[in-house]
Amino acid sequence: MASVLPFIAESMADSGLPSHHADENVRTRFSWFLSGASLITSIPALILMTAHVGFAGFASENGVTLLQATFMVAIIWALPANIVLIGAIAGGYSLFGAAIAVGLSSIRLMPMVAAFVPEMRGPKTRKITLLFLSHFIAVTAWVMGMDRLKHVPRDMRTSYFAGLGITLTLTNTLVVAVVYVLSTDFPPMVFAALFFLTPMYFLTSLWGSARDRSVHVAMVSGLLLFPVIHSIAPAYDLLLTGVVGGIVTMAYVHLAKRSATG
Amino acid sequence: MTWQSLTDWWWPYLFILLAGWLPTDVWRFIGVFIGGRVSEESEALIAVRAVATALVAGVIAQLILYPSGALAETSVFLRTGAAAAGFVAYLALGRRVIISVIAGEAVLLCGLLLA
Numbered sequence: 147m148a149s150v151l152p153f154i155a156e157s158m159a160d161s162g163l164p165s166h167h168a169d170e171n172v173r174t175r176f177s178w179f180l181s182g183a184s185l186i187t188s189i190p191a192l193i194l195m196t197a198h199v200g201f202a203g204f205a206s207e208n209g210v211t212l213l214q215a216t217f218m219v220a221i222i223w224a225l226p227a228n229i230v231l232i233g234a235i236a237g238g239y240s241l242f243g244a245a246i247a248v249g250l251s252s253i254r255l256m257p258m259v260a261a262f263v264p265e266m267r268g269p270k271t272r273k274i275t276l277l278f279l280s281h282f283i284a285v286t287a288w289v290m291g292m293d294r295l296k297h298v299p300r301d302m303r304t305s306y307f308a309g310l311g312i313t314l315t316l317t318n319t320l321v322v323a324v325v326y327v328l329s330t331d332f333p334p335m336v337f338a339a340l341f342f343l344t345p346m347y348f349l350t351s352l353w354g355s356a357r358d359r360s361v362h363v364a365m366v367s368g369l370l371l372f373p374v375i376h377s378i379a380p381a382y383d384l385l386l387t388g389v390v391g392g393i394v395t396m397a398y399v400h401l402a403k404r405s406a407t408g
Numbered sequence: 409m410t411w412q413s414l415t416d417w418w419w420p421y422l423f424i425l426l427a428g429w430l431p432t433d434v435w436r437f438i439g440v441f442i443g444g445r446v447s448e449e450s451e452a453l454i455a456v457r458a459v460a461t462a463l464v465a466g467v468i469a470q471l472i473l474y475p476s477g478a479l480a481e482t483s484v485f486l487r488t489g490a491a492a493a494g495f496v497a498y499l500a501l502g503r504r505v506i507i508s509v510i511a512g513e514a515v516l517l518c519g520l521l522l523a
Contacts (some may be wrong), residue, residue: 185518189506200477213422222428226467229476231428235411244411249431254467259439259458264448273444280436285467288431288460300516336518343509345471346491350498350508352464352473373473375466378462384466388502391462 178302182309185290193347196340197225198318202325204229204392208236212326215330220319224284226251254384257392258288265292268301275304282311285401289348293355367391482520491516 156242185191205215212233218228230251234244259280267276283291298306300375332340356362368391376383377392411423446452470485474480479487494512501507 168440183462187454189509193509211420214424217421218424218428221424221436222432224432227428227432231424234427235423238410238412241423244423244427245431248428249435252432252435254435254460254463255432256435256442257456257463260443260446261453261457262462263440263443264446264453267444267473273440276440276444277437280440281433283436283439285464289464306448306499334478334481335517338482338520339513339517341471341477341479342474342487342490342513346494346509346512347505348464348468348471348501349491349495350505352461352468353495354503354505355499360454361461364461365465366453368462369469372466372469376470376474384470387466387469388459388463391465392455392459395458395462399454399458 149214150353158174173306175302178298178305179309181197182306182311183313185294185310186313187318188290190286190290190315190347190351191317194314194323195318196345197344198321199325200337201225201228202322203329205232205322206326206329208378209237212323213357215326216319216323219322222248223281223315224252224255250381250385255283257388258285262288262291265295266303266307268303270301271304279304279307279311282307287311287314287346289355293351296357298401359402360399361394364391367394421517468515482516482522486516492517 173243199221202215205218206212210218218231222231227248230247231244239247255294262283263276263280266279271356287307287310290310295303295307353362356365368387371391371394372383372387375386379386411420412417441457452465472491473484480494490512493515494508497511498505498508
């Protein structure tokens with residue numbers, strides 16, 4: 147935790163204003179940090195916590211200790227990568243084999259972060275701040291950020307996302323610890339309903355976050371392409387869905403532009 | 409070297425760092441460098457956003473069509489039907505995310521109770 151603090155200060159002190167405004171500016175940054183943090187009580191954040199309830203059970207079933215499971219959640223911060231890693235541990239994979247499996251499941255974070263950074267950075271944001279904050283970008287924070295960052299003043303966005311991302315990560319780490327200790331058990335129907343919350347929420351919030359038609363085209367192509375690609379190349383299904391869906395979308399963007407100008 | 413190769417207390421944590429943290433955050437860091445090179449409202453950003461969006465849509469399809477855990481026991485028709493009902497409710501009833509979640513869950517639970 148101590149190593150995290152300078153970065154928070156950095157992301158809050160990331161300003162181009164003269165020094166006599168600095169006090170006021172730090173206060174404003176802190177209030178944006180807090181308003182990002184307050185999203186922990188939003189529906190999507192609560193949904194993510196329910197997903198981590200399931201993860202705690204999965205970890206303990208596979209012989210991963212409480213401390214190891216919480217360490218995984220905080221340091222990796224991508225639920226699919228964590229599930230793949232535990233699967234690899236349970237399957238007796240070598241270190242290298244496990245790293246390859248996790249790496250394949252995490253490639254999707256690269257285009258997600260690349261699309262997120264131009265949304266989040268301010269005019270004076272330093273690369274080290276972005277590198278630090280990128281750790282907190284996973285699907286839920288990405289969907290929430292793409293939806294809400296546009297309503298935050300440009301130079302306050304890193305502080306806002308720091309509040310959102312760090313709070314989300316720490317809270318879910320805590321959720322895993324508490325559920326692990328209580329070893330809470332629910333009837334399967336409750337788990338089924340909980341696990342269904344995530345895709346249902348993603349489906350409509352991603353649709354609603356779109357500012358132009360290209361996002362809707364990308365979404366529909368991703369949804370339709372995935373089952374087809376999964377049946378052909380299950381190992382690379384997500385990656386190929388992203389690339390082919392991207393190509394379909396860009397073809398649409400060019401056709402739309404041509405018909406608008408011609 | 410596997411998870412069980414060493415019995416030292418620190419080995420599982422090193423394993424998590426090398427097999428979990430490193431191959432995950434390295435993609436995020438590469439994403440930061442790519443994102444730093446594309447300018448706002450450029451064609452490249454639209455393309456990157458399209459790939460990312462299609463990918464997240466793929467994650468959604470995966471969670472609905474090929475779920476793990478308790479949801480895997482339910483029928484694929486029930487899950488896609490519930491998701492479609494939630495989405496239609498979202499479009500028809502004022503585009504609020506919470507409405508889609510309630511409608512989708514209602515259809516799913518009714519289906520499970522009737523089955």
